[in-house]
Structure formats: C-alpha cells, structure tokens
Amino acid sequence: MRDGSPDSAAEATPRYLGLPEERLAGLLLFATPLFFSANILVAKAVADLVPPVALAFWRWALTFAILAVLVGPRLWARRADIAREWKDVLLLGALGMGVCGAFVYIAADTTSATNIGLIYSAAPVLIILLSGLIYGETLSGRQIAGVTASLAGVLWIIARGDPGVFLTLDFTTGDLWIVAAMIGWAVYSVLLRHRRSALGITTRFAAIVGGGCLVLAPFAVWEALAVGPPTLTAKTVGVVLFLAVFASFLAYQIYAFVQRSLGAGRTSLLMYLIPVYNSALAWALLGEQLAAYHLVGAALVLPGIYLATRNPRPPAAGR
Numbered sequence: 001m002r003d004g005s006p007d008s009a010a011e012a013t014p015r016y017l018g019l020p021e022e023r024l025a026g027l028l029l030f031a032t033p034l035f036f037s038a039n040i041l042v043a044k045a046v047a048d049l050v051p052p053v054a055l056a057f058w059r060w061a062l063t064f065a066i067l068a069v070l071v072g073p074r075l076w077a078r079r080a081d082i083a084r085e086w087k088d089v090l091l092l093g094a095l096g097m098g099v100c101g102a103f104v105y106i107a108a109d110t111t112s113a114t115n116i117g118l119i120y121s122a123a124p125v126l127i128i129l130l131s132g133l134i135y136g137e138t139l140s141g142r143q144i145a146g147v148t149a150s151l152a153g154v155l156w157i158i159a160r161g162d163p164g165v166f167l168t169l170d171f172t173t174g175d176l177w178i179v180a181a182m183i184g185w186a187v188y189s190v191l192l193r194h195r196r197s198a199l200g201i202t203t204r205f206a207a208i209v210g211g212g213c214l215v216l217a218p219f220a221v222w223e224a225l226a227v228g229p230p231t232l233t234a235k236t237v238g239v240v241l242f243l244a245v246f247a248s249f250l251a252y253q254i255y256a257f258v259q260r261s262l263g264a265g266r267t268s269l270l271m272y273l274i275p276v277y278n279s280a281l282a283w284a285l286l287g288e289q290l291a292a293y294h295l296v297g298a299a300l301v302l303p304g305i306y307l308a309t310r311n312p313r314p315p316a317a318g319r
Contacts, residue, residue, distance in 0.1 A: 025261035028254055033273040035251035039243060040116045040278055043108040044286060046239050050230045052105030055240070057220040058230075060097045061213050062244035067206040074203045075210075081198040082207050088195050089211035092188055097212025099184030102219070103177050111174025112288050117278030118157050119178045122301050125150040126186035135194055146307030153300025154179070161293030205252065275302070 019027075046055070068075065075082070082089060107116055125147050131137040158175045197204050230236050275298065282288040 021261050025258045028258050029262065030273065032251065032254050032258060033277040034281075035246050035254065036274050037117065037278040037281055039247035039251075040104065040108075040113050040120070041281055041285060042239060042243060042247070043105045043116070044113040044282070046236075047105070047108040050105075050236055050239060051223050051227055052109070053102045053216060053219045053223040054230045055105050055243070056097065056101035057213065057216040058240045059243040059248060060101060060209055060216065062240060063248040064206065064209045064213055066244065066249050067202070067209060071203050071206050074200070075206055078199055078203055085197060085199070085207075086211075088191070088197070089207050090215060092191060092195075092208045093211030093213070094215040095184045095188035095191070096208060098215050098219075100181050100188060101212070102216065103181035103184065107174040107177035107181065109174060111172050111178060113282040113286055114279045114288050114290065114294055115157060115172075115175055116178050117275045117282070118294065118297055118301060119154050119175065120182050120185070121275040121305065122150045122154045123182045123185045123189070124305055126183065127189045130186055130190045131193075134190065142307050146304040148304070149300045149307065150304030153297040153302075153304060154182075156293060156300065157297035159293075160291070161296065201256070 043055075104116065104120075128137075128143055129147050158172075158179065160172075199207060279288075279290060279294070279298075283290065
C-alpha cells in the first residue's frame with residue numbers, strides 16, 4: 001500500500017543494519033569521536049616506534065589504495081579535471097595529509113595526547129576566523145566572543161597555566177607543532193570549502209589524498225635516509241592498517257553519513273565530544289593525568305566552540 005499510512009512511511013525510511021537511518025546516525029554521532037581520537041592516541045603510543053613522516057605517508061598511501069578500489073574508475077574518468085586543479089590538489093594534500101598528519105605525529109614525541117586533543121579542538125573556531133578574514137564572512141558578536149574564549153583556552157594550555165611562559169618563550173616543542181597542525185587543518189578546511197571544484201566529494205577527497213602522498217613521499221625518503229626506515233614488524237604494519245582503515249577511511253565516511261543524516265548543526269557536537277573522549281582515553285590507556293590548566297583551558301575552549309559554531313536562532317514568525 002502507498003496510501004501515506006504510518007506503515008508505508010516506515011517502509012520508505014532508509015534502514016541500515018536494521019535501524020532507521022537517523023537512529024543509526026544518532027548512535028554513530030557518539031561513536032565517531034572514537035575514530036578521530038584514535039589517531040591522537042596511536043600517535044602518542046607509537047611515537048618511539050614509527051618515524052612521524054613515514055607514519056603519515058604510509059597511513060595515507062594505504063587510505064588512497066582503499067579509495068582507489070572504490071572510486072578508481074571515477075578518478076581516471078576525471079583525470080582532465082584533476083590535471084586542471086593540480087595546484088589545489090597538491091596544496092590541499094600538503095595541508096590535510098602532510099601538515100595535519102606528520103605534524104601531529106611529530107608533536108606526540110614531546111607533548112601529551114590530552115594537549116593534542118584540546119589544542120586541536122579549537123580548529124573550528126580558527127576556521128570561522130579565517131573565513132571572515134580571507135573571504136569576508138561576517139562574524140557576529142557571539143562568534144567573536146567564542147573565538148576569543150577558545151583561543152584564550154588554547155594559549156592557557158600551551159602556557160600550562162603560567163602566563164610567564166610567554167615572556168620567556170619557554171614552550172614545549174610538541175605544543176607548537178600541534179598549533180601548526182591546527183592552523184594547517186583550519187586553512188585546509190577553509191580552502192576546501194571556498195575553492196571550486198568540478199569533482200564530486202569522494203573523488204576530490206581521493207585526489208587530495210593522492211596529492212598528499214606525492215607531497216609526503218620525498219620527505220619520507222629524506223627521513224628514512226636521516227633516521228632510518230620504520231622497522232617492518234606485525235606491530236608497525238598493524239598500526240598503519242588501523243590508522244588507514246579506522247582513523248582515515250571509516251572516520252571520514254561515517255562523518256559524511258552522520259552529517260548527511262543529521263545535518264551540520266547536530267553533527268557539530270562531534271567537536272565537543274572529541275577532546276572529552278580523547279582526554280578520558282588518554283587517562284585510561286596512556287596513564288595521562290589531567291592538570292588544573294587542562295580543566296581551565298577546556299572550560300574556555302569548549303564553550304568558545306559552542307558560541308562560535310552555533311547556528312543563530314531563526315526569527316520568530318510574524319516579526
């Protein structure tokens with residue numbers, strides 16, 4: 001029957017794994033931060049096991065191989081468009097897979113996973129700020145307050161609660177690397193949004209991943225010559241497989257599914273959950289302890305993200 005009855009409406013609702021699409025997306029909304037946090041936790045856990053550039057290169061090379069199986073024919077069919085957009089492909093690949101990949105792994109050698117998660121969580125705020133500065137997007141007073149609060153929280157974490165650090169310039173090297181990675185992700189996100197492309201979303205992402213691998217390759221060779229290649233063991237192979245499958249491919253695919261099903265507003269909850277999950281897992285799995293400056297920084301960063309990214313309430317009808 002197609003009479004508009006509840007039964008027929010229910011049958012028309014897409015179902016995945018036996019669940020309605022929106023319900024599954026709601027469950028995945030709370031599970032997805034685990035995939036993104038996994039990258040930070042693994043980075044810290046294997047900081048002394050796999051050189052950082054090699055880890056970034058092989059992670060994304062394997063991710064590209066997975067994507068090529070799915071969209072390889074489309075990549076080949078759109079090769080003329082990719083050739084026309086080669087500058088954007090390489091730049092976005094350098095930022096998204098290079099700066100936001102290798103820099104995080106370099107940072108993990110000298111800073112905590114908790115610091116990485118909290119500092120990186122301010123990226124959406126910087127995205128809004130850069131969109132306003134570069135592309136003239138208007139910032140409301142609420143967004144300016146959110147940007148200010150979040151950046152103040154990041155600075156407090158970097159200073160470890162001691163403002164005197166900014167006078168002596170006695171920073172932890174890893175914190176500076178992760179700040180650079182956060183800036184790289186913000187620039188990547190702004191360019192990805194505003195630079196026009198003839199490619200579809202997944203095809204463009206695959207091309208960018210391929211471009212990132214090309215940019216990373218010479219640095220990976222240089223690193224191998226300077227410090228030696230990564231030791232090929234079951235553990236190192238497992239780490240790269242885990243990052244490629246879970247922290248790269250599945251994380252991005254699930255995120256796209258959740259955003260399509262729930263909309264950008266509800267999906268933005270991920271930004272609040274990632275540092276929370278990351279800090280809890282760093283405590284449980286890596287033995288990291290939360291310090292007072294972490295709590296103060298989080299108290300500034302998380303509400304700041306909310307203020308900066310919350311959609312304005314639509315005006316009431318009749319006004």
